[in-house]
Amino acid sequence: xxxxxxxxxIVGLVALLALLAGVTLFGVWxxxxxxxxxxxxRGPLHHGWHGLLQLPADMIKMIAKEDxxxxxxxxxxxxxxxxxxxxxxxxxxxxxxxxxxxxLIDMQHGLLYVFAWETMLPLAFAxxxxxxxxxxxxxxxxxxxxxxxxxxxxxxxxxxxxxxxAQSMNLTTxxxxxxxxxxxxxxxxxxxxxxxxxxxxxxxxxFDLPEAESELVAxxxxxxxxxxxxxxxxxxxxVLLVGSYLIAALFLGGWNMPFLPASWxxxxxxxxxxxxxxxxxxxxxxRLRVDTLTQMSWKWLLPAALVNIMLVAALALWLxxxxx
Amino acid sequence: xxxxxxxxxxxxxxxxxxxxxxxxxxxxxxxxAGLHADLAAxxxxxxxxxxxxxxxxxxxxxxxxxxPSEQLSVRTSCLxxxxxxxxxxxxxxxxxxxxxxxxxxxxxxxxxxxxxSRILQPDDATTFPLRxxxxxxxxxx
Amino acid sequence: xxNFPRSEATGGxxxxxxxxxxxxxxxxxxxxxxxxxxxxxxxxAKPVIGYLHRGIEKLAENRTWQQVIVLTDRQDYVAQxxxxxxxxxxxxxxxxxxxxxxxxWLRTLMGELNRITSHLIWYAGVTMDIGTLGTPFIYAWExxxxxxxxxxxxxxxxxxxxxxxxxxxxxDIDPALLADLRTFLERxxxxxxxxxxxxLTGNEIVVSRMKxxxxxxxxxxxxxxxxxxxxxxxxxxxxxxxxAPYGAYAxxxxxxxxxPVGDSLARCRVRLRELRESARMCIQLIDGMPEGDIAVKVxxxxxxxxxxxxxxxxxxRGELGVFVASDGTTRPYRYRVRSPIFYGLxxxxxxxxxxxxxxxxxxxxxxxxxMGEIDR
Numbered sequence: 001x002x003x004x005x006x007x008x009x010i011v012g013l014v015a016l017l018a019l020l021a022g023v024t025l026f027g028v029w030x031x032x033x034x035x036x037x038x039x040x041x042r043g044p045l046h047h048g049w050h051g052l053l054q055l056p057a058d059m060i061k062m063i064a065k066e067d068x069x070x071x072x073x074x075x076x077x078x079x080x081x082x083x084x085x086x087x088x089x090x091x092x093x094x095x096x097x098x099x100x101x102x103x104l105i106d107m108q109h110g111l112l113y114v115f116a117w118e119t120m121l122p123l124a125f126a127x128x129x130x131x132x133x134x135x136x137x138x139x140x141x142x143x144x145x146x147x148x149x150x151x152x153x154x155x156x157x158x159x160x161x162x163x164x165x166a167q168s169m170n171l172t173t174x175x176x177x178x179x180x181x182x183x184x185x186x187x188x189x190x191x192x193x194x195x196x197x198x199x200x201x202x203x204x205x206x207f208d209l210p211e212a213e214s215e216l217v218a219x220x221x222x223x224x225x226x227x228x229x230x231x232x233x234x235x236x237x238x239v240l241l242v243g244s245y246l247i248a249a250l251f252l253g254g255w256n257m258p259f260l261p262a263s264w265x266x267x268x269x270x271x272x273x274x275x276x277x278x279x280x281x282x283x284x285x286x287r288l289r290v291d292t293l294t295q296m297s298w299k300w301l302l303p304a305a306l307v308n309i310m311l312v313a314a315l316a317l318w319l320x321x322x323x324x
Numbered sequence: 325x326x327x328x329x330x331x332x333x334x335x336x337x338x339x340x341x342x343x344x345x346x347x348x349x350x351x352x353x354x355x356x357a358g359l360h361a362d363l364a365a366x367x368x369x370x371x372x373x374x375x376x377x378x379x380x381x382x383x384x385x386x387x388x389x390x391x392p393s394e395q396l397s398v399r400t401s402c403l404x405x406x407x408x409x410x411x412x413x414x415x416x417x418x419x420x421x422x423x424x425x426x427x428x429x430x431x432x433x434x435x436x437x438x439x440x441s442r443i444l445q446p447d448d449a450t451t452f453p454l455r456x457x458x459x460x461x462x463x464x465x
Numbered sequence: 466x467x468n469f470p471r472s473e474a475t476g477g478x479x480x481x482x483x484x485x486x487x488x489x490x491x492x493x494x495x496x497x498x499x500x501x502x503x504x505x506x507x508x509x510a511k512p513v514i515g516y517l518h519r520g521i522e523k524l525a526e527n528r529t530w531q532q533v534i535v536l537t538d539r540q541d542y543v544a545q546x547x548x549x550x551x552x553x554x555x556x557x558x559x560x561x562x563x564x565x566x567x568x569x570w571l572r573t574l575m576g577e578l579n580r581i582t583s584h585l586i587w588y589a590g591v592t593m594d595i596g597t598l599g600t601p602f603i604y605a606w607e608x609x610x611x612x613x614x615x616x617x618x619x620x621x622x623x624x625x626x627x628x629x630x631x632x633x634x635x636x637d638i639d640p641a642l643l644a645d646l647r648t649f650l651e652r653x654x655x656x657x658x659x660x661x662x663x664x665l666t667g668n669e670i671v672v673s674r675m676k677x678x679x680x681x682x683x684x685x686x687x688x689x690x691x692x693x694x695x696x697x698x699x700x701x702x703x704x705x706x707x708x709a710p711y712g713a714y715a716x717x718x719x720x721x722x723x724x725p726v727g728d729s730l731a732r733c734r735v736r737l738r739e740l741r742e743s744a745r746m747c748i749q750l751i752d753g754m755p756e757g758d759i760a761v762k763v764x765x766x767x768x769x770x771x772x773x774x775x776x777x778x779x780x781x782r783g784e785l786g787v788f789v790a791s792d793g794t795t796r797p798y799r800y801r802v803r804s805p806i807f808y809g810l811x812x813x814x815x816x817x818x819x820x821x822x823x824x825x826x827x828x829x830x831x832x833x834x835x836m837g838e839i840d841r
Contacts (some may be wrong), residue, residue, distance in 0.1 A: 035600070041603065135483050205598065284600060285596075285597065286592065286595040287596025289824070344773075371786060371803060376798075376799050392703055395777070417689050418690025418811050422807075425807075442515070444518040
C-alpha cells in the first residue's frame with residue numbers, strides 16, 4: 001500500500017468518526033429540540049445558542065460517569081458488548097458515497113457490504129442483553145434479535161428491486177441511475193416496504209420494542225452507564241444515519257435533485273429530513289405490541305416484498321432495464 | 325331491610341341493630357363465614373373489611389352492599405387471646421387483600437386464607453400498629 | 466440462584482421471575498409486581514405493596530378531627546379534594562352537621578374539577594405506558610396546570626389544598642375566577658378533549674393494542690371488587706353520584722358514562738367521556754351556584770357522639786369509602802379508608818395471567834393506580 005493510500009484511509013476513518021460523532025450529537029440536540037416543540041415546549045435552551053452547549057456538557061458527563069459493571073454480569077462479554085455494537089455500525093459507514101467520488105471506498109458491491117455489517121448488530125444487541133445477567137436486558141436483547149432478523153428479509157427484498165433495475169450493487173451507480181425519475185416513483189411499493197422495515201431496523205418508534213421504556217426500563221442497554229452507554233447510543237445513531245442514507249440513496253435519488261445540479265447538499269438535506277421524520281414518529285406514535293410487530297413483518301411485509309420484486313422484474317423484462 | 329337477608333341473619337343467630345346510621349348485625353366468630361356465604365348467595369356485594377380495637381378484643385367489621393345505595397355492616401368480635409377468624413376470601417375475592425391488611429395492622433389471623441402475610445408493613449415487622457396498645461414512640465434505627 | 470418451577474405454559478421449561486418495580490417506569494409510583502413469565506406471557510402476577518405506607522390511619526388517631534383533613538390530601542395526592550370530601554362527609558354524618566347549600570355546591574365543583582385533573586393524570590400515564598414519548602402526556606399536563614392554577618387561586622395550594630372543613634369549606638371562590646373557569650371549560654376544554662381522543666382512541670396503533678385486550682364482564686368486576694370507570698366500561702351503570710347522590714349531584718343533569726364492550730379501549734373511552742361530562746357538570750355548577758354561607762359554625766373541640774359510620778363516595782378511581790369511629794373525644798377512635806384501587810389491585814392476580822407483558826401494563830393502567838391511596 002502506498003503512503004498516499006494509507007494517508008487517505010486514515011484521514012477517511014477519522015472523518016467518518018467525526019461524522020458519526022457529529023451526527024450523534026446533532027441528532028440528540030435536534031431530537032430534543034424537535035420533540036420539545038412538538039410537545040409545546042422549547043427543549044434545551046439555557047446553555048449556548050438554543051441549548052447547543054448542552055451537547056458538550058452531556059458528552060463530558062457521559063465520559064466522566066462511573067462505569068458500573070453488575071456483579072452477576074459476564075464481565076468479559078459485558079465489556080465487549082459495546083465494541084461489538086460500535087464496530088459494525090462504524091464499519092458500515094466506510095462504503096457510503098456522500099457525493100460523486102467522495103467515499104472512503106467506492107466498493108463494487110457497496111450495498112451488500114453495508115447490509116452485511118448492519119446484520120451484525122442484532123447479534124451485538126442479543127449479546128449485550130444476555131451478558132448483563134438482567135432479565136429486562138435479556139428480554140430486550142431477544143426482542144432486538146427477533147425484530148431485526150424478521151425485518152431484514154423484507155428490507156433486503158425491497159432493496160433487491162432497486163438492484164435489479166439499476167443492475168448494480170454499487171451505490172454510486174444506483175444513485176446515478178436516478179438522475180431522471182427517482183426509484184420512489186418507479187417502485188412505490190418497494191419504497192414503503194423498505195422504509196417501514198428500515199424504521200424497525202433502526203429500533204425507532206413505533207418499533208422501539210427492544211428498548212420499550214414502559215415495559216423493559218431501557219431494554220438491552222439498561223445496565224450500561226458512562227461511555228459504554230455512549231457507545232451503544234453511538235451505534236444506534238449510526239444505524240439511524242445509515243438507514244436514512246440508504247432510503248435517500250436507493251429511493252430518493254441520493255444527491256440528485258430535479259432541475260438543480262447534483263450536490264452532496266441534497267443528500268444531506270434528505271438525510272436530515274428522514275431523520276427528522278423518525279423523530280416525528282417517535283413524538284407521535286405509541287409502540288406496537290411484540291406479536292403484532294413480528295406478524296406485520298411475516299404476514300404483510302414479506303409477501304408484499306415478494307410481490308414487489310416480481311412486479312419489478314416483470315416490468316424490467318417488459319420495458320427493458322434501462323428504460324424502467 | 326330485605327326479608328331474605330333478615331332470614332339469613334336469623335339463621336346464624338345474628339343480632340340486628342337498626343338504630344345507628346346503617347343497620348349492623350353482630351354474629352359470633354363461628355357463624356362468620358357461614359353467614360357471609362349465605363349473604364353472598366343472596367347477592368350482597370362486598371365493600372370493605374376492617375377492624376376496630378376494643379382493647380380486650382378486636383371487632384371485625386365487614387361492610388356489605390344490599391344495593392348500590394344501601395349498606396350494612398356485619399360484625400364479630402375476636403378476643404385478644406384468640407385472634408382467629410375464618411377467611412372470607414373464598415366468598416369475596418377482594419377480602420383477600422382486606423384481610424391481609426387487618427392481619428398486618430391488628431394481628432387477626434384468618435384461617436384458610438391463601439396468603440396470610442404482611443401487606444403494608446415489611447415482611448419482618450413484628451408489631452400491629454393499629455392496636456391501641458401499640459406505643460407511638462421513636463424507634464431507634 | 467433460585468430454581469423456578471417448571472410450568473405447563475412453557476411446555477415444561479422453567480419460568481422466569483420478573484420483578485416489575487418498585488423502581489420501574491410504568492408502575493406509577495412504587496408498586497411492585499412479581500411476575501412469573503413464560504417468555505413474554507404472564508403466568509402468575511403478585512402485587513407487592515406497602516412501599517409508600519405512611520401510617521395515615523394511625524396518624525389520624527392522634528390528631529383532632531379537624532387536623533385529619535391535612536392527611537387526607539396526602540392519602541391520594543392525585544384526587545385530593547375527593548379524599549377530603551369523603552372524610553368530611555363521614556365526620557359530618559357522625560356529628561350530625563348540616564351544610565349550607567353553597568358549601569355543597571362549592572365542594573361538588575372542586576370535586577368534579579379534581580376528577581378532571583385525576584383523569585388527565587391517568588391519560589398521561591396510560592399514553593406513556595403504551596409507548597408514546599410523552600407528547601400526549603405533556604398535552605394533558607398543560608390542561609391540568611390550568612386547573613391547578615384555579616386551585617391555587619382558590620385554596621392557596623396546587624397539590625395539597627386542605628380546603629374543605631368539617632361543616633363547609635375554608636374559602637369562597639371569587640365570581641371573576643368562576644367566570645374565567647367557565648370560559649376555559651366551555652371554549653378551550655372541549656378542543657383539548659378532541660386532541661386527547663385523537664391521540665388515544667383515534668390512533669390506529671393504540672386501537673390495535675387495546676381493542677379486545679382484557680375483556681371482563683360486569684359480573685366478574687363486581688365479584689372481584691372493582692368499582693369506578695373500570696366497572697362502568699364493562700357496561701354496568703353504577704355511579705354513586707347518581708345512585709346515592711351527595712353534594713349537589715342530585716340537582717345536576719349528567720350522564721353515567723358506560724361502554725358495553727369491557728376491554729381496555731372501552732375503559733379509555735369511558736374516562737375520556739367522563740372528562741367532558743365533568744366539564745359539563747362544572748359549567749352547570751358555576752351557573753347555578755347559590756348564594757349564602759360557605760360553612761356552618763363547628764366547635765373547635767369537635768366531639769362527635771360515640772359510634773361509627775361509613776360513607777362511600779365516587780372518587781375518580783371508584784368507590785372511596787371512609788369509616789370513622791368516635792369514642793366521644795376530640796380525636797378519631799378509628800379512621801379507615803376503603804381505597805377503590807386497593808381492591809382493584811387485589812383483582813390483578815386473577816386478571817393478568819395469560820396476557821403478554823405489554824398487555825399486562827395496558828390492563829393494569831386501566832385501574833388508574835395511585836400508590837398513595839393503596840398504601841396510605
